[in-house]
Amino acid sequence: xxxxxxxxxxxxxxxxxxxxxxxxxxxxxxxxxxxxxxxxxxxxxxxxxxxxxxxxxxxxxxxxxxxxxxxxxxxxxxxxxxxxxxxxxxxxxxxxxxxxxxxxxxxxxxxxxxxxxxxxxxxxxxxxxxxxxxxxxxxxxxxxxxxxxxxxxxxxxxxxxxxxxxxxxxxxxxxxxxxxxxxxxxxxxxxxxxxxxxxxxxxxxxxxxxxxxxxxxxxxxxxxxxxxxxxxxxxxxxxxxxxxxxxxxxxxxxxxxxxxxxxxxxxxxxxxxxxxxxxxxxxxxxxxxxxxxxxxxxxxxxxxxxxxxxxxxxxxxxxxxxxxxxxxxxxxxxxxxxxxxxxxxxxxxxx
Ligand code: UFG
Numbered sequence: 001x002x003x004x005x006x007x008x009x010x011x012x013x014x015x016x017x018x019x020x021x022x023x024x025x026x027x028x029x030x031x032x033x034x035x036x037x038x039x040x041x042x043x044x045x046x047x048x049x050x051x052x053x054x055x056x057x058x059x060x061x062x063x064x065x066x067x068x069x070x071x072x073x074x075x076x077x078x079x080x081x082x083x084x085x086x087x088x089x090x091x092x093x094x095x096x097x098x099x100x101x102x103x104x105x106x107x108x109x110x111x112x113x114x115x116x117x118x119x120x121x122x123x124x125x126x127x128x129x130x131x132x133x134x135x136x137x138x139x140x141x142x143x144x145x146x147x148x149x150x151x152x153x154x155x156x157x158x159x160x161x162x163x164x165x166x167x168x169x170x171x172x173x174x175x176x177x178x179x180x181x182x183x184x185x186x187x188x189x190x191x192x193x194x195x196x197x198x199x200x201x202x203x204x205x206x207x208x209x210x211x212x213x214x215x216x217x218x219x220x221x222x223x224x225x226x227x228x229x230x231x232x233x234x235x236x237x238x239x240x241x242x243x244x245x246x247x248x249x250x251x252x253x254x255x256x257x258x259x260x261x262x263x264x265x266x267x268x269x270x271x272x273x274x275x276x277x278x279x280x281x282x283x284x285x286x287x288x289x290x291x292x293x294x295x296x297x298x299x300x301x302x303x304x305x306x307x308x309x310x311x312x313x314x315x316x317x318x319x320x321x322x323x324x325x326x327x328x329x330x331x332x333x334x335x336x337x338x339x340x341x342x343x344x345x346x347x348x349x350x351x
Pocket of ligand 1: 086
């Protein structure tokens, strides 16, 4: 049985990926500092799969603690590195924290992988690396130019990608897969795990859910004067379970197939990059209307001014991931929104 170390495995995307890994027959070890999650997530995973993953509470910045995890669970066949700070706005206020956490963690993980002889890593990147693609790069594929990051958070993703390229170039025993996520939403269909936003949500879906649950008075739609069909911003919303399955495919590819003989941009020797999205863009207003339609819940909302730093429209070409990983994100948005509402009801004790 192959063993996978999942950093940030108690987090939103991490926990759903742990479920998919276990269901695909992997032995999973979770490392998480629980800074933005809690131990109950492990109960949720166990309730779904019938198997509690090994868990170590440790910070990836703590090299001594992390070394001990690699030693205790040796041999580790691959690492999926989710652990990172992820709030765009907070990264503008606390840039040093973001650079330290997000870059320091990857450096430690790579150092310890080398020490432990672990040769495979999957890294969580983001479509934020593309900024606002030109019209002729929509849908955006992996060859679209990387643009100057709009936030320290986005910059850490770009720098971490560069670190992986350089590390794999220098160390022939290292192979990496960079996954650029579009906008992950929804929850496991069981309603036992899902997103746990901290404080007032910044992201659209958690805010919609909390408005439907009565925790927030109304949703603010940030702008309806964009150059899009209904004037609100467009994103590629991908179901978190579809996203989780892509990680299993990425791990499987590295563990079972030889590295490709030829690479072309942005892939580099032993590093492959994939966009993970549905290929379909939806506007903020389409999301809100569809949610109201499928759940029958009331969502009071008002149109307000634009949010600084927002991208107008971006959606993925997932063609490469479809073809090379044999993976597709095909869950209907109606089902995704219902799963998110199901989780919210579970959290709030709504029947
Ligand atoms: N939005 C609202 N009201 C809200 C929250 C969001 O109208 O209360 C709108 C935003 O203006 C945007 C859309 O909903 O048009 C999606 O916003 P999110 O904050 O959910 O997602 P973003 O696309 O802004 O950001 C996400 C991730 C980031 C990542 C980025 C990459 O949260 O981590 O995608 O583009 F960097």
